[in-house]
Amino acid sequence: MAKMDLIVRRAQLDGKEVDIFVADGKIAEVKPAAKELDAGDATVEEAFGLTVMASMTDVHVHLREPGFEYKEDVESGLRAAAWGGFSNILCMANTKPVNDDTAVTRLMLEQAEKFWPDGPRLFPIGALTKGLKGEELAPMAELAEAGCAAFSNDGVPVKSTELFRRAMEYASDWDRVVIDHCEDPYMGVAAGVNEGAVSSRLGLPAQPDMAEALQVARDVLLAEYLDIPIHLAHISCRKSVDFIRAAKERGVKVTAETAPHYLILTEDYLENEATEYDTNAKVNPPLRTPDDQQALLDALNDGTMDCFATDHAPHAAFEKETEFDVAPCGISGLDTALSVTWQLVRDGKLKKEAFTRAWTTAPCSIFNLPVNTFQPGDPADFFLFDESEEWTVCSESMHSKGKNTPLKGSNLKGRVKTHFIQGKKIV
Incomplete structure (x- = not known):
């Protein structure tokens, strides 16, 4: 196996707890979560059971x-x-x-x-x-x-x-x-x-x-x-x-x-x-x-x-x-x-x-764009998603300059906690 750059531990993917291995910005392997893991020099991101979704x-x-x-x-x-x-x-x-x-x-x-x-x-x-x-x-x-x-x-x-x-x-x-x-x-x-x-x-x-x-x-x-x-x-x-x-x-x-x-x-x-x-x-x-x-x-x-x-x-x-x-x-x-x-x-x-x-x-x-399906060789574009987190739509919780939404004041469920593109954490 190629040298790993990133390992995401214990993430929920399609109802299963998995470890995701990333090398050179691409998905190297997705395996059932191991109890113990030798990460070597790879960066380890603990998902703690959060849902992982393709970007x-x-x-x-x-x-x-x-x-x-x-x-x-x-x-x-x-x-x-x-x-x-x-x-x-x-x-x-x-x-x-x-x-x-x-x-x-x-x-x-x-x-x-x-x-x-x-x-x-x-x-x-x-x-x-x-x-x-x-x-x-x-x-x-x-x-x-x-x-x-x-x-x-x-x-x-x-x-x-x-x-x-x-x-x-x-x-x-x-x-x-x-x-x-x-x-x-x-x-x-x-x-x-x-x-x-x-x-x-x-x-x-x-x-x-x-x-x-x-x-x-x-x-x-x-x-x-x-x-x-x-x-x-x-x-x-x-x-x-x-x-x-x-x-x-x-x-x-x-x-x-x-x-x-x-x-x-x-x-x-x-x-x-x-x-x-x-x-x-x-x-x-x-x-x-x-x-x-x-x-x-x-x-x-x-x-x-x-x-x-x-x-x-x-x-x-x-x-x-x-x-x-x-x-x-x-x-x-x-x-x-x-x-x-x-x-x-x-x-x-x-x-x-x-x-x-x-x-x-x-x-x-x-549109012929890169996509991650969690298969080896796919771009390592994914985010960890807290399905249970509740949040209120308001000016402070929105990142866009545009606050013009009829959902303002509504309570929604589910938030992105961290996001990786080609294996690099962007937020």
Whole structure:
């Protein structure tokens, strides 16, 4: 056996107490926990029965740098990711200037290397069109060479189907996947509340689920016609799930993500007496109905929905402290995602294997990222997790600059105690 650098002792993995051996940043071996062990020169981390989990991947975050550092920056966003259990982070291009220039890509990567040289790893997402204006393709070849792992027009859907088609083809030439924010550009854009009885009672401009599903249908048809992969962002409703499931049954190369907030909250939250018109729950696409929520859970459990993504969208407090219809959309999610999705497993709503797939193997497979499955040779990316620790979501307990979450004041269960990436302790 190679010389060990790290040994994690007596950790719980899949219900068994194990010792984890790490050499040269990779998993060397996982064995049943020994009563006694000669560690040699290796660093020993005593887990004391804590659960060990493979580090997670978030394929949809907004780190705001450059241009909006008052909301978030690379340093603070990756700090939240490290404590949230994430080893790989894909960040969107809606910065100022937009990440349609290799200088912006390099800045992001340099900031990550400066503040978090041992990880979490940052993978920028390049803009699909110049300035995210949907008029002219961004220099995708240069962006891919500079380090962009995917391409997206983020929250500004490309109106021209012809242009979007060309973007998919060009991205495919560089072995990159296009991520699409599915929203009809003429139908209740970024309204932040679902169109239905709740929006009518609240008297708010709203967006129907059909606005998402129409764009999903377009993208599925394009992917099928071109035989090119497409990844669909933050799916929120049953209509979209039905299109995706049918497409997969036909063999279409479509993958999709949903966000934790769609699985724990519905539109009803906005008219509860204590949370009525809470702008922290204004998100795009909006919180939907209980039926949509169940459809998403079913889709995660049966594999129709490939992965989770937080759609981490931090904002300053003053931006959310305004009228609902003018407040920006977005929920800060890196700090809370692990706790809330693991609670779904505890409650029997989400299969454990679906949780693992959605946070680790599926996103890494889609975007060709490193993943730990605790097999020899895998990157030693894992964290020790105290499943029983209770904590309250508040400004002090969140590592992100963005405190804009409807979970503020909630009591959650489960916290990361320490996190290793490639065998190095990062927190």
